[in-house]
Amino acid sequence: MTFLPNSIEARDIAYQMHPLVDLKNYEKTGALVIERGEGIYVFDNNGKRYIEGLAGLWSVAVGFGEKRLSDVAKAQMDKLPYYHIFSHKTHGPSVDLAEKLIQMAPVPMSKVHFTSSGSEANDLVVKMMWYRSNALGKPEKKKIIGRVKGYHGVTIAAGSITGLPRNHASFDLPLDRMRHVSCPDYAGTALPGESEIAFSRRMAGELEDLILAEGPDTVAAFFGEPVMASGGVYVPPEGYWQEIQAVLRKYEVMLVVDEVICGFGRTGEMFGCQTFGIEPDVMVLSKQISSSYLPLSAILMTEDFYGPIAEESARVGTFGHGYTASGHPVATAVGLENIRIIEERDLVGNCRRLSPLFLARLADLARHPRAKSSRGVGLIGALELKPFAEGGKAGAALQARAMEEGVIARAIGDTLCFCPPLIITAEQIETMFDAIARALDTISE
Known part of the structure; x- marks a missing residue:
């Protein structure tokens, strides 16, 4: 396809590299x-x-063009356009949003840590999971289990938990600490005459077999979306999450629920956890938290998850992690107003x-x-x-x-x-x- 010289289409092809495309084909087709x-x-x-x-x-x-969000963003830009939350600093918008999220959480949560994308948040959860295992004196408990067709992001760790071959090809992924179990696609993979409950028990049995084969003392966490979205929208069959959680509790494997797409109303409840009766140790939120008007994500964690990390930071002398934009005042102000709109309307x-x-x-x-x-x-x-x-x-x-x-x-x-x-x-x-x-x-x- 030919575009006018200096048109936005032509300049885009000339200067910009895009995600999730055949890059050579994109040079021909444009956007x-x-x-x-x-x-x-x-x-x-x-x-x-x-x-x-x-x-x-x-x-x-x-929706697009929501003036309340642009007004809040401008007001916060005028007041405090940027500040960080490193080393004993904070600001009102991040505190307000953290408090709101703790109040909204479907199970008791202890702390919120802000990042800028779902990929970044899931990556950090893996990093904290390893930190926590070291804090507990369990240096071998580092393996993470995801699911085929699951999607948790594109960083090295989050991309490894993701169960999509196209996201692994030529990137040398997944990391060797990552494992995968089957996608709960009842319609596509159930055995002849198998009920949803029987299918769910078979999926849980596969998970248990994997944990036993790897060694329960080596498996730290299981990551799952309430509804698998980017892999093709797979809704869990009856009993699936109850059976999976029973196995995880049996072997002391933490449950990380990726609510990046399901959270803030997508499944008909505020969180997918509420729709499917899930009780997470960690929740990851993004996307609808700010309606993507600004980059924002949040990690909600129980005291059981947070406590050992805090103790280890005292032993080491610091929690040696941080992002420049964590808890960004404009993003968190917009996120809080976005949640108000979801609730009010x-x-x-x-x-x-x-x-x-x-x-x-x-x-x-x-x-x-x-x-x-x-x-x-x-x-x-x-x-x-x-x-x-x-x-x-x-x-x-x-x-x-x-x-x-x-x-x-x-x-x-x-x-x-x-x-x-x-x-x-x-x-x-x-x-x-x-x-x-x-x-x-x-x-x-």
């Missing part, structure tokens, strides 16, 4: 230039409007009320000759397609056609994923899925 946003919509530089069916990157809960309730329509429309689409099945919970869902002769291409074809119809969604192999802003209305859900139905007809032809 869709998004110029502004309003509510659930974004607009490109030609004025075309799109329903943002993935809330940006699973994250813009309150009952966006969690909006998710609960609209979920039956959202999931019903997905199920209707699954009856299309080109489709195979659908799955979801709350306002996150996926439509799985029958593969083309060349597998893995159907999702990309539907994604491209959906954009022509004015909907942005996310293709993952032969699956198209949806995760719209929590402010979406029933009418807008109908419009979005009507467009997807037309796109399905087109790729079928």
